[in-house]
Amino acid sequence: MAEKLPIVKYGADVLREKAEPVAEVTEELRDLAEAMLEAMHKAEGVGLAAEQVGRKEAVCVIDVPEEYDRDKEDLRLNPEVEMPLVLFNPVIVRVSKESESLSEGCLSFPDITGAVRRPKTVDIEYLGVDNRKKTLTLTGFYARAAQHEIDHLNGVLFIDHFSHVKKIAVKNKLKRLADKTRGA
Numbered sequence: 001m002a003e004k005l006p007i008v009k010y011g012a013d014v015l016r017e018k019a020e021p022v023a024e025v026t027e028e029l030r031d032l033a034e035a036m037l038e039a040m041h042k043a044e045g046v047g048l049a050a051e052q053v054g055r056k057e058a059v060c061v062i063d064v065p066e067e068y069d070r071d072k073e074d075l076r077l078n079p080e081v082e083m084p085l086v087l088f089n090p091v092i093v094r095v096s097k098e099s100e101s102l103s104e105g106c107l108s109f110p111d112i113t114g115a116v117r118r119p120k121t122v123d124i125e126y127l128g129v130d131n132r133k134k135t136l137t138l139t140g141f142y143a144r145a146a147q148h149e150i151d152h153l154n155g156v157l158f159i160d161h162f163s164h165v166k167k168i169a170v171k172n173k174l175k176r177l178a179d180k181t182r183g184a
């Protein structure tokens with residue numbers, strides 16, 4: 001049985017910490033990933049990193065609905081990629097020169113969204129739930145979700161990528177959220 005995991009909000013120190021790579025995917029870590037997927041689905045998110053449930057292991061989960069994986073002609077961008085993805089020790093090993101700017105949100109930031117420019121395609125390496133090293137090329141929304149979650153594992157948050165103007169615009173909202181999280 002997966003335990004219920006509350007999602008940590010902005011203002012919690014753990015969100016700025018770097019995750020620790022796992023030596024091996026154990027049964028306990030598989031349970032953690034399963035509980036993370038459950039918490040993410042319940043919150044209607046498409047990605048979640050371990051820091052967002054207060055944990056330090058380098059693991060994130062992604063489950064982007066297939067309808068987001070379409071180009072302008074309605075063709076699948078990543079037809080070989082099966083969701084959900086459970087990524088242990090994920091790293092980005094290559095990024096495309098081509099980038100795009102799209103609006104993002106984050107379960108640790110209720111009511112805050114903003115445009116983030118990211119490479120359109122990335123190659124990632126990770127350890128699968130079967131303990132095997134894998135490489136995956138992701139493009140479009142799938143690539144965006146992976147970059148957002150891998151950022152989390154490095155203590156980087158999507159607001160860090162906001163434009164200068166957008167950072168000023170959300171400053172007070174962020175402060176209120178952090179104060180609320182810290183119980184101030």
Ligand SMILES: [Zn+2]
Binds near residue numbers: 106148152158
């Ligand atoms: Zn996030």
